[in-house]
Amino acid sequence: MRIGELSARTGASRRSLRYYEQQGLPVSARSPRGQRCYGDDHVQRVALIQIFLAAGVSSRNLARMVPCMTEPNMDRARQALTVMNQERTRLSFTIDSLAAAREALDHLIDVNRTFLASVEDDVPSDR
Amino acid sequence: MRIGELSARTGASRRSLRYYEQQGLPVSARSPRGQRCYGDDHVQRVALIQIFLAAGVSSRNLARMVPCMTEPNMDRARQALTVMNQERTRLSFTIDSLAAAREALDHLIDVNRTFLASVEDDVPSDR
DNA sequence: CTAAACGCTCACATCAATGTCAAGGGCAAG
DNA sequence: CTTGCCCTTGACATTGATGTGAGCGTTTAG
Numbered sequence: 001m002r003i004g005e006l007s008a009r010t011g012a013s014r015r016s017l018r019y020y021e022q023q024g025l026p027v028s029a030r031s032p033r034g035q036r037c038y039g040d041d042h043v044q045r046v047a048l049i050q051i052f053l054a055a056g057v058s059s060r061n062l063a064r065m066v067p068c069m070t071e072p073n074m075d076r077a078r079q080a081l082t083v084m085n086q087e088r089t090r091l092s093f094t095i096d097s098l099a100a101a102r103e104a105l106d107h108l109i110d111v112n113r114t115f116l117a118s119v120e121d122d123v124p125s126d127r
Numbered sequence: 128m129r130i131g132e133l134s135a136r137t138g139a140s141r142r143s144l145r146y147y148e149q150q151g152l153p154v155s156a157r158s159p160r161g162q163r164c165y166g167d168d169h170v171q172r173v174a175l176i177q178i179f180l181a182a183g184v185s186s187r188n189l190a191r192m193v194p195c196m197t198e199p200n201m202d203r204a205r206q207a208l209t210v211m212n213q214e215r216t217r218l219s220f221t222i223d224s225l226a227a228a229r230e231a232l233d234h235l236i237d238v239n240r241t242f243l244a245s246v247e248d249d250v251p252s253d254r
Numbered sequence: 255c256t257a258a259a260c261g262c263t264c265a266c267a268t269c270a271a272t273g274t275c276a277a278g279g280g281c282a283a284g
Numbered sequence: 285c286t287t288g289c290c291c292t293t294g295a296c297a298t299t300g301a302t303g304t305g306a307g308c309g310t311t312t313a314g
Binding site: 140142143146150159160161162180185186 | 270271272273274279280281
């Protein structure tokens with residue numbers, strides 16, 4: 001399939017797909033007269049890329065991980081493993097931070113709700 | 128205290144503190160001849176801002192939440208509550224996404240590790 | 255064959271938070 | 285008063301993923 005279809009199937013814009021490729025993500029298989037040509041397997045690979053990009057993995061690091069997903073290779077595998085572990089640590093840290101933020105938010109929401117309730121009850125309580 | 132000290136206490140750069148204020152975050156209390164002047168309570172408020180900014184809350188939305196933390200007010204409280212709930216939803220969604228990404232990553236790590244182990248065992252198994 | 259629809263590259267724009275630099279004002283100690 | 289440090293505003297730079305548009309080739313349907 002060509003880029004338009006892959007874009008439709010993955011939800012990634014054509015622009016993004018070209019960008020991924022430009023960043024070294026092996027999402028391409030250039031063909032006939034310069035047009036990008038993809039197979040069904042690329043759909044899943046792009047999905048994975050989207051997941052990790054959304055998770056804050058830089059395309060730079062992703063480029064060191066993705067090749068490994070497709071074509072195992074001793075040298076790269078070791079490097080990839082290192083990056084993956086780093087990213088895992090970063091991810092865990094981020095998740096914890098977000099959870100903490102959510103707790104703080106819950107507290108604020110609670111305070112706010114209580115405040116609003118007290119104000120609204122003021123009139124009734126005046127009866 | 129002035130901006131330098133607040134910066135030192137919170138870890139936020141002077142630039143950031145001015146930026147927060149510019150974005151409508153009530154992190155200021157302009158004084159004598161134009162210099163920003165803060166109280167101890169500002170330290171905690173900035174800390175909260177940092178937490179939420181790091182959690183991906185836009186300064187725009189933060190501006191609708193923060194005033195409420197400091198000075199309860201019916202009108203703003205309702206608006207803030209709406210924003211807070213939206214942000215909470217977004218946060219939860221993000222956390223789930225990151226957790227999913229981490230699982231995907233764990234899988235990749237496992238595959239990679241297995242691959243490496245198999246390759247390394249190849250020589251010993253050849254004996 | 256022609257037009258529509260799609261693809262290619264290049265380049266500039268965007269957003270958000272922050273860095274950085276410039277030109278100047280405020281204030282304390284010598 | 286001067287030196288030094290902190291402050292002010294304003295403007296331009298950066299980073300990363302993506303949008304957008306121009307100018308030009310390709311493929312496909314009529």
